[in-house]
Amino acid sequence: MxxxxxxxxxxxxxxxxxxxxxxxxxxxxxxxxxxxxxxxxxxxxxxxxxxxxxxxxxxxxxxxxxxxxxxxxxxxxxxxxxxxxxxxxxxxxxxxxxGAAWDKDEKVVFNTFSFSVDCLDEWVGISGIDVDNDWDRRTATIRYDPPEKIRMELKNGMTLEICFAYTLPGSPNLTEAKITQRAFFRLESENPRDLSDFTSIAFKITNLMCFAMDEIVSLKNVSATSSEMLRDGGNDKKYPVPISIYYQSIPFSEKIPKKTWHEMLFNFGAIKTNAQQMFNNWLNAYEYLSPALGLYFSTKAGAQKYLDGKFLALAQGLETYHRRTSSETLMDKDSYEVLVSEVLEGCPAEHLDWLKGRLMHGNEINLGKRIKKIIEPFKDHLGTSAERSKLLRKIVDTRNYLTHYSESLHDKSAKGRDLWVLCMKMEVIFNLHFLKVIGFADEEISRVVENCHPLKRKLKEI
Structure with missing residues (x-):
């Protein structure tokens, strides 16, 4: 935070x-x-x-x-x-x-949860400020029309809004007239929910912003309200009491990032026609891709202090991603069970337990085939057939060397700058698949590849 x-x-x-x-x-x-x-x-x-x-x-x-x-x-x-x-x-x-005190065993529940993240204004790219300069007359007119809220229904029963807070010039304004605007997210639930329900969704949305901006951004300005906590506003009106909330949220970067829209993977303008579905797709992805997402974002947040640790996390993440999105095996289940029975029948009794352990995962495809399947949908963006084959082999050899440290793979594994480039290539594969996960069509992904400068820089290394 x-x-x-x-x-x-x-x-x-x-x-x-x-x-x-x-x-x-x-x-x-x-x-x-x-x-x-x-x-x-x-x-x-x-x-x-x-x-x-x-x-x-x-x-x-x-x-x-x-x-x-x-x-x-x-x-x-x-x-x-x-x-x-x-x-x-x-x-x-x-x-x-x-902002309030709860009793010893009283549950902390809210109806709304508001938060922002670093660079959110740049990502949203919507402003109600209009400046008209007349250079000949040396005059300027500043007008502000608050942007409309952007409302999205989430499949978990909550509503997500992109809102805009603003301040207008006070008085007297002899030397300065200042208008400010900031964007923020607002989660709302008709029924009161536990605070953890909101922080869980906020964490996933923050990670979506990290992915979209290709940068680690941090949660900030968190507040919540409850329909059960109201204050008197006069004229028989009551208003929710705003509660400021602080906790050690992740991801977090000590360095405050600065991003312009052209440095991002995509901004809100790229998804505004289908934003509701894309936010839901991302939140739903955590139901089956959580381990892979966690491994990817750990590498972005710098959890691995050394390059070989980052590589291993990315390799494991890609393997986990394929496991979670494909049930492909070497042979069909019935055929494999028949084969296992035949093999076990001829095994000496003293080696039976050992052989069963070996055969338990014997029907799974290896890492090389998994990486090949992952690369296939985006092969047009990942070089020629020969370059893709070299990339696949290098990932497998390097993963096997760093896992087992076999001398036979020492010269085949990537090191130094080659290992750094390999990590960037694996990030690109993740990026392309995550775009697909949230709902980008193939032609939209091609536009992202064409227009996103950070992604283009990574692809140049391929």
Whole structure:
């Protein structure tokens, strides 16, 4: 989670149903979403240095400016006991909800969940700001018409909206008149849902943005509302109380990315006519492609510090992708079962268990055939037949060498820059398949390949 402004606030904190035992402390949230609470003393009643129970399911607080805050899933990382002096303890917090207090066992449920990601304005590419310059008269007219919300129905019962927040010039504006606009996503459910339901969808949408922008972008500006939490707005009107939410979301990059639309794989304009179906296709893909997606995004987020680790994750990801999208085997199930029975009949009893283990996965196709099947739909973008065969062989030999370190494959495996280029080629294969997964037609994929500069650079290496 991106924390754009420093969050370090003092306040008083207590356990639910024990408000009389308030403890002063400082609540800090670092960029990335790491939350820590430093308190004077500890929440235990009396001295319990050997209790061993350092988990705190929920802490309530009242901090400067923000008011009430609820801290969930907490535990001590430092617990000091004083004998007449002042001691401090530290508590790690998994989630902070600023704006309200929940009871000890009360479920945290919401109806709406709003969030943004890095570079979302550039990806959406819609602005209500219109500037008309008259250079001859040295005048300028600025007009703002708020863009309409873009609404999409998700198959999980939620609604996803692309919304636009804005600020208009205040007064007096003698030297500056400023209009700002920012895009954000808004998930809505008619029935209250657990917070984890929303964060799960937000994680998948953030990954979609990472894929679309060909960059690791981070979640930010998260807030939620509930129909059960309303405040009086006057004139007999009630409004939902906005709750700011903080947690360590992934993916996260310390470096704030800067992307223009032509540096992205695709932007919203490329999918706007079929955006609802494409968002649903992506969310549905997690039902059967989650392991492959996880391996791909781990390489983009830099989880592997060394190039050979990145390569192995990509190779495993492609193999997993094919396993999840194809049930192809060497021979049909009945024929293989007959063959296994015949082989086992002639096996000495003392080797039977060993042979059964060997034959358990004997009907599966090997990595080379899986990669060939994966490349086939996009062969026109991946070089000549000879180049594709060389690519396939190099992936297999390098994977086998880095897995088994067989000396016979040492000279055949990719190393140095060749290994880096091989990783880029495998990323391209993933990119092309993910475009297909979310609903791009073949001719649309060809346009992406033609117009996307990052993808073209990777393809030049093939």
């Amino acid at each position: 991106r924390i754009e402004e420093e969050y370090k606030k003092t306040g008083y904190f207590w356990l639910p149903e024990k408000e009389e035992n308030k403890i002063p402390g400082i609540l800090s949230i670092d960029d990335g979403g790491k939350i820590e609470l430093e308190i004077v003393g500890h929440f235990d009643e009396g001295l319990k240095p050997l209790s061993g129970d350092d988990n705190l399911s929920r802490i309530i607080g009242h901090v400067e400016k923000d008011g009430l805050v609820t801290l969930d899933d907490c535990f001590y990382t430092k617990k000091n006991f004083s004998f007449g002096g002042i001691s401090k303890s530290k508590v790690v917090v998994h989630k902070a909800l600023s």
